[in-house]
Amino acid sequence: xxxxxxxxxxxxxxxxxxxxxxxxxxxxxxxxxxxxxxxxxxxxxxxxxxxxxxxxxxxxxxxxxxxxxxxxxxxxxxxxxxxxxxxxxxxxxxxxxxxxxxxxxxxxxxxxxxxxxxxxxxxxxxxxxxxxxxxxxxxxxxxxxxxxxxxxxxxxxxxxxxxxxxxxxxxxxxxxxxxxxxxxxxxxxxxxxxxxxxxxxxxxxxxxxxxxxxxxxxxxxxxxxxxxxxxxxxxxxxxxxxxxxxxxxxxxxxxxxxxxxxxxxxxxxxxxxxxxxxxxxxxxxxxxxxxxxxxxxxxxxxxxxxxxxxxxxxxxxxxxxxxxxxxxxxxxxxxxxxxxxxxxxxxxxxxxxxxxxxxxxxxxxxxxxxxxxxxxxxxxxxxxxxxxxxxxxxxxxxxxxxxxxxxxxxxxxxxx
Amino acid sequence: xxxxxxxxxxxxxxxxxxxxxxxxxxxxxxxxxxxxxxxxxxxxxxxxxxxxxxxxxxxxxxxxxxxxxxxxxxxxxxxxxxx
Numbered sequence: 001x002x003x004x005x006x007x008x009x010x011x012x013x014x015x016x017x018x019x020x021x022x023x024x025x026x027x028x029x030x031x032x033x034x035x036x037x038x039x040x041x042x043x044x045x046x047x048x049x050x051x052x053x054x055x056x057x058x059x060x061x062x063x064x065x066x067x068x069x070x071x072x073x074x075x076x077x078x079x080x081x082x083x084x085x086x087x088x089x090x091x092x093x094x095x096x097x098x099x100x101x102x103x104x105x106x107x108x109x110x111x112x113x114x115x116x117x118x119x120x121x122x123x124x125x126x127x128x129x130x131x132x133x134x135x136x137x138x139x140x141x142x143x144x145x146x147x148x149x150x151x152x153x154x155x156x157x158x159x160x161x162x163x164x165x166x167x168x169x170x171x172x173x174x175x176x177x178x179x180x181x182x183x184x185x186x187x188x189x190x191x192x193x194x195x196x197x198x199x200x201x202x203x204x205x206x207x208x209x210x211x212x213x214x215x216x217x218x219x220x221x222x223x224x225x226x227x228x229x230x231x232x233x234x235x236x237x238x239x240x241x242x243x244x245x246x247x248x249x250x251x252x253x254x255x256x257x258x259x260x261x262x263x264x265x266x267x268x269x270x271x272x273x274x275x276x277x278x279x280x281x282x283x284x285x286x287x288x289x290x291x292x293x294x295x296x297x298x299x300x301x302x303x304x305x306x307x308x309x310x311x312x313x314x315x316x317x318x319x320x321x322x323x324x325x326x327x328x329x330x331x332x333x334x335x336x337x338x339x340x341x342x343x344x345x346x347x348x349x350x351x352x353x354x355x356x357x358x359x360x361x362x363x364x365x366x367x368x369x370x371x372x373x374x375x376x377x378x379x380x381x382x383x384x385x386x387x388x389x390x391x392x393x394x395x396x397x398x399x400x401x402x403x404x405x406x407x408x409x410x411x412x413x414x415x416x
Numbered sequence: 417x418x419x420x421x422x423x424x425x426x427x428x429x430x431x432x433x434x435x436x437x438x439x440x441x442x443x444x445x446x447x448x449x450x451x452x453x454x455x456x457x458x459x460x461x462x463x464x465x466x467x468x469x470x471x472x473x474x475x476x477x478x479x480x481x482x483x484x485x486x487x488x489x490x491x492x493x494x495x496x497x498x499x
Contacts, residue, residue, distance in 0.1 A: 240463035251459040253436065254488070299434045302465045302488045307417045309430040342459045398459040401450070411458050414434060 003107050022187060023067075023194035028201050031227030032060045034381055035219060036234055037206050037242060039063025041072035041182075042359055042366065043234035044189035044200075045374020046381070048106065051196035054382035056230075059198045062221060064205035068186030071237055074304075074336035075367040076259050076293050078272050078283060080117045080177035081142050084133045087392030087404040088345065089140040091372055094389050096142075096176060098371030108188030110180050111286065116271040117177030118147075118156065120321065122166045126276055130172040137174070145173045156273065159322055166277040166320055177272060179283050185370055209245040215354035216246070232357040232381050234373075237337035238302075239360035246353045250360065251342040251398045253413040256301035256335045257293070257364050258310055262328040264288030273321070280317030282325075290328060292318060296338065296364070298414040305335040338364050344416030345404035348376050349386065349395040357381050358395060363416055417491050422498055423478040431476040437461055438469040438483050438499070465489055471499055 001007060001020055011018050034050060036043045039061050047061045063069070079099050081092035103110050121130050127146075134144035148170045153161060161168045190200055201223070208220035209231065218227040235242045240250050265288050274281040282292040294314030297306040311333065319326055341347065341361035346369065351358050359377045362369060376390035386394070392404050409415040420426045440461070443453040465488050472482045481499035486492065 240461070241465065244462075244464070249456075249460045249462060251461070253461055253463055299486075300437070300463070300468055300470065300488055301491065303491055307429055307491070309428070399450070399452075399455040412436075414436070 022191040023200055026060070026199035026201050028060065028204065028221070028223055028226050029058065029199065031218070032199070032229070033057030034059045034230045034232065035226060035228035036061045036232045037219065038234035039067045039200060039202060040070045040234065041185050041189065041370040042236065042373045042377070044186055044193055045370050046232060046234055046359065046377045047198045048189045048193040048196070049375045049378035050382060051193055051198050054378060056382050060201055060226065061193070061198060062201045062204045062206060062219070062226065064203070066202055067190055067200060068183055071336045071366060072186045072370070073183050074259070074334060075182055076281070076283070076291050077179045077182045077367065078117065078177070078281065079180055079368040080174055082117065082119065082133065082137055082144065082172065082174045082177065083406065084136050085404055085406055088406065089137060089142060090389040091376070092369065093140060093142050094375065095369050095372030098375060099180060102188070102371060106188040106192035108184065108191060110184040110188050112178070112180045114176050114178040116173055116175045117274070118152070118171040118173050118271055119274045120159070120171045120276045121169055122277045123169065127169055134172050143174060143176050145175065147171045147173055158324055160320065163320060179272065182367060189374070206242060206245070209356070211246065211353060216356045230355045230357065230381055232359060232377060234359040234377065236339040236360055236362045236366055239339045243358065246351070246356055248351060248353065252339045252361050253300050254302055255299070255338050255340045255414060256297045256303065256306045257338050258297065258306040258314070258333055258335045259291065259293040260314065260330055260333040261285070261289040261291050262325070263331050265290065265328060275317050275321040278317035278320065280314055280321060282318065289331070290325060296340070296414055302337055303335070304337055338362070340413035340416060342398055342411040342413060343403035343405040344407055346373070346393050347395050348373065348380060348390045348393045350380070351395065417493070419472060419482065419484060419493060420496055421474050421477055421480065421482065422496060423480055424474065427474070427477055431474060433473040433475045435471040435473060438471045467494060
């Protein structure tokens, strides 16, 4: 059923008895042309764009738990394309353009809200760095504005402008950045992919990747063997574990990242704000909770939770930027597992195993990348060639010395 | 999470700096030319779940380098020794 105003009206008149489940709960077929492991945002987006733009035959998405149970439902919902390096900007800008057309394309309300992302700067050197970043964005056709202190203060009056240690000097604004309802992204892609015939198989954990003569033939799962002519991995957080089933070692460490939500408040923060002197970023959800986060905990982890020193550090950043939130009560905090790569940038590439494709290493920037990640991964799987905007995200770039290190901190995954 | 330093006793996480997987072995050839061994050492990790041997530096304590074994699924510290 296509969702529309007319459909809502029709269902209102008949007591909402006509709504159908948004997707089928498929049982696995013996074989598919393409199997995607991972029923999160990236996997579902990949399946959707494969079915929508490429003719690859039967497609399945297998998910070990329920649909959208991983990082797609555990992030802070921010979208932006304010990157610095040439390998990154066109990719994230494609993602932004896909976000802008997403709801029409998948016929689902994902609450895409381009409310603006403000990166605050606190020193002359940081202004220069943000001006450079803004110029790099504009050279690639991305919107960016450098705001001085007075302009910023007129827009966002409640920041601690007089802070003695971290005085606010201005901000880099990407007005097209914003937030998207994260769960709805998974549900929207799932429903749209399902309507194009993709089988979404939940509660189906992959236990092995079968190969013959160096080429993938299928997967062993808790629901039996599923044959696959091509296999795509989109399991960020567990990429090393799943890739090891095919004998691969990846340039990735798994780390815990925490996020936080306060009690619901009246509308207060109508954009996304990041603190430049520490790691803290905040927005307000449509339910009213302040959603914020900061740095990784900094040590390898597969436990989806963090520790108190990081919570203290994040909250100190928040208090230095906007002391008014000090009395808001925290109602929830949680951790997610991030694929942290050795240069802080993702991987969308073929692997040394034939017909095995890898989408991994999203660090803590995977949510905003969801549409372009799916779009480019679908292109790679269908055409067997890299999409031009994902051309830098090669698996062999570490051996080749072509790293994409936005922060310039080297092979230290906990610092990216 | 607390680490029991062999010199200082049980201390909070904020006293320590993390330096990652303790198991990769630095190649002995000096690194003048790029090799597969160097790529492995610098970039590739097993990244398995459960018991993980890792290096921690007691920066706000005795400045010792520690080799810690920790369960990545629970954060339980199973062993601490001088690196």
